[in-house]
Amino acid sequence: MLQKTRFRGRPSTQAETERDWGHGRETRTPQGAADEVPSTSRGASGSQEAAGTRSPSARSASAAPAMELKVAELVQFLLIKDQKKIPIKRTDILKHVIGDYKDIFPDLLKLAAQRLEYVFGYKLVELEPKSNSYILINTLEPVEEDAEVRGDQGTPTTGLLMIVLGLIFMKGNTIKETEVWDFLRRLGVYPTKKHFIFGDPKKLITEDFVRQRYLEYRRIPHTDPVDYEFQWGPRTNLETTKMKVLKFVAKVHNQDPKDWPAQYCEALADEAARARPPPSVPAPSS
Amino acid sequence: MGEPHSRSSRLGGGPEPGCRPSPPSQFELFFSVGLVIWEEGAGGWSNMQCSTRRMGIITDVHRRFLQLMMTHGVLEEQDVTRLQKHCYKVHDRNATVEKLEDFINNINSVLEPLYIEVKKGVTEDDGRPIYALVNLATSSVSKMASDFAENELDLFRKALELIIDSDSGFASSTNILNLVDQLKGKKMRKKEAEQVLQKFVQNKWLIEKEGEFTLHGRAILEMGQYIRETYPDAVKMCNICHGLLIQGQSCETCGIRMHLPCVAKYFQSVSEPRCPHCNDYWPHEIPEVFNPEKEREAAGVSKANRKSLRSRQH
Numbered sequence: 001m002l003q004k005t006r007f008r009g010r011p012s013t014q015a016e017t018e019r020d021w022g023h024g025r026e027t028r029t030p031q032g033a034a035d036e037v038p039s040t041s042r043g044a045s046g047s048q049e050a051a052g053t054r055s056p057s058a059r060s061a062s063a064a065p066a067m068e069l070k071v072a073e074l075v076q077f078l079l080i081k082d083q084k085k086i087p088i089k090r091t092d093i094l095k096h097v098i099g100d101y102k103d104i105f106p107d108l109l110k111l112a113a114q115r116l117e118y119v120f121g122y123k124l125v126e127l128e129p130k131s132n133s134y135i136l137i138n139t140l141e142p143v144e145e146d147a148e149v150r151g152d153q154g155t156p157t158t159g160l161l162m163i164v165l166g167l168i169f170m171k172g173n174t175i176k177e178t179e180v181w182d183f184l185r186r187l188g189v190y191p192t193k194k195h196f197i198f199g200d201p202k203k204l205i206t207e208d209f210v211r212q213r214y215l216e217y218r219r220i221p222h223t224d225p226v227d228y229e230f231q232w233g234p235r236t237n238l239e240t241t242k243m244k245v246l247k248f249v250a251k252v253h254n255q256d257p258k259d260w261p262a263q264y265c266e267a268l269a270d271e272a273a274r275a276r277p278p279p280s281v282p283a284p285s286s
Numbered sequence: 287m288g289e290p291h292s293r294s295s296r297l298g299g300g301p302e303p304g305c306r307p308s309p310p311s312q313f314e315l316f317f318s319v320g321l322v323i324w325e326e327g328a329g330g331w332s333n334m335q336c337s338t339r340r341m342g343i344i345t346d347v348h349r350r351f352l353q354l355m356m357t358h359g360v361l362e363e364q365d366v367t368r369l370q371k372h373c374y375k376v377h378d379r380n381a382t383v384e385k386l387e388d389f390i391n392n393i394n395s396v397l398e399p400l401y402i403e404v405k406k407g408v409t410e411d412d413g414r415p416i417y418a419l420v421n422l423a424t425s426s427v428s429k430m431a432s433d434f435a436e437n438e439l440d441l442f443r444k445a446l447e448l449i450i451d452s453d454s455g456f457a458s459s460t461n462i463l464n465l466v467d468q469l470k471g472k473k474m475r476k477k478e479a480e481q482v483l484q485k486f487v488q489n490k491w492l493i494e495k496e497g498e499f500t501l502h503g504r505a506i507l508e509m510g511q512y513i514r515e516t517y518p519d520a521v522k523m524c525n526i527c528h529g530l531l532i533q534g535q536s537c538e539t540c541g542i543r544m545h546l547p548c549v550a551k552y553f554q555s556v557s558e559p560r561c562p563h564c565n566d567y568w569p570h571e572i573p574e575v576f577n578p579e580k581e582r583e584a585a586g587v588s589k590a591n592r593k594s595l596r597s598r599q600h
């Protein structure tokens with residue numbers, strides 16, 4: 001297939017990625033079938049746009065650039081979709097981006113994943129095996145000053161999410177919804193009352209976080225009155241670890257993670273399991 | 287340290303009310319290249335450009351910079367510099383900080399195949415340098431990018447048209463709101479429309495000054511191409527830099543227009559300013575050239591002021 005000659009399989013080094021990319025650009029010829037990929041000069045320089053450092057030129061018409069476009073589109077699509085934190089469905093990708101390129105979809109996706117990781121530091125992963133939905137994981141460790149540089153306090157809802165994740169973990173990986181609200185009420189967060197930061201906390205926790213797959217939310221059978229329970233969702237396991245959540249809890253209490261021996265052991269086991277290659281992690285707590 | 291809290295106040299059974307966790311930023315990414323209405327008008331891939339520049343090598347310093355740039359959408363130069371320093375501090379404390387221009391060029395070289403660019407511009411009113419992450423490709427994908435519903439996008443388009451058609455580069459909120467009945471998509475009430483306009487201001491697509499709206503520098507950077515192509519007869523150009531002009535000064539004799547920052551530079555230390563086109567007397571006040579030093583002094587007074595991280599809106 002054409003792309004094979006231009007983009008080899010997953011490169012093992014950044015340099016190699018770079019070479020592949022660079023190569024792609026050099027193969028362009030200034031004149032091509034303009035109707036296939038029309039090019040427009042960008043005008044002298046945009047208003048107030050700094051004098052252009054790049055000279056506009058036509059794109060080559062070989063099929064490779066067309067594929068490069070698809071990959072670019074795919075990258076943008078994934079970045080944009082990810083901002084809502086809702087897992088991106090394969091069918092949506094096919095419908096909105098891939099179009100007629102279905103037969104090379106796996107190749108396109110692989111290339112997009114490479115670029116996302118090389119350029120932005122985001123790893124494209126499948127939410128669960130065979131789930132056909134994808135999320136982006138940040139490969140860069142979050143640092144606190146990021147929020148400061150951003151000029152905000154981070155996303156406040158993230159704090160609430162971390163609290164709920166912490167609660168679930170500390171309570172043995174499953175917690176009843178009533179317990180969650182009992183706890184949050186003490187922080188001034190009520191299921192039925194609009195919160196000045198979180199808006200509708202009930203919706204945020206039982207719908208938004210669930211749709212984003214941070215939380216699993218299930219009805220507990222045979223309960224009267226009806227009650228539900230929470231567990232960690234698959235995104236949580238991909239984006240964070242038990243140890244990180246435990247450290248968060250410890251930090252909130254100004255204590256050491258080892259002050260909770262059972263959870264600490266479980267978190268260590270989780271880390272060990274993650275260090276081993278692929279199989280999914282069974283939560284062995286008891 | 288580790289002063290034990292009472293059992294009931296632990297997370298295992300719960301933290302103190304009011305204790306504020308510092309949330310990790312890992313969970314978020316706002317890719318705001320976003321508001322793209324132009325999928326219909328911009329003609330698919332026609333906006334693309336390319337060059338055969340060499341690819342740079344990027345590191346986590348650049349990646350973090352890009353991630354944070356994405357969350358902002360647009361930043362003033364001093365904040366971009368601060369962001370750059372921050373990223374070096376996190377990943378490569380001992381490395382020499384690359385010159386901002388080289389740093390950005392390097393990033394742009396790897397962004398290029400993705401039709402994204404960190405683009406530099408200046409604000410139309412006072413000429414302060416700004417940077418935005420710009421999506422050079424418009425396609426069906428962009429549609430998805432939007433944080434806005436169809437009727438909201440149409441409201442933006444209406445506002446944009448009023449702004450471009452106006453002589454001053456400003457459209458009054460009254461005039462914009464009068465068009466809500468014509469919007470595509472779901473019906474919108476005036477009250478809602480007001481809120482949507484504020485959302486555009488917050489997201490730095492519009493600037494509001496005393497009840498009048500104009501385009502934010504970010505919008506000009508990201509949509510300049512689209513605007514020129516879509517409204518070729520209505521757009522105004524600057525006689526000095528030949529770029530798109532939304533607000534500026536104009537010659538009362540021959541009608542040519544100039545950006546305020548362009549006026550400032552062109553007439554700098556000229557005692558009797560004259561029109562560069564017809565040589566008639568230039569009848570407007572000549573603004574001062576933007577001076578980052580002066581700016582810094584002023585900003586130093588309120589260092590903690592978060593506003594400095596956002597581009598000015600008033």
Ligand SMILES: [Zn+2]
Pocket residue numbers: 048524525526527528529544545548
């Ligand atoms: Zn100008």
Ligand SMILES: [Zn+2]
Pocket residue numbers: 537538539540541542561562563564565566
């Ligand atoms: Zn004149």
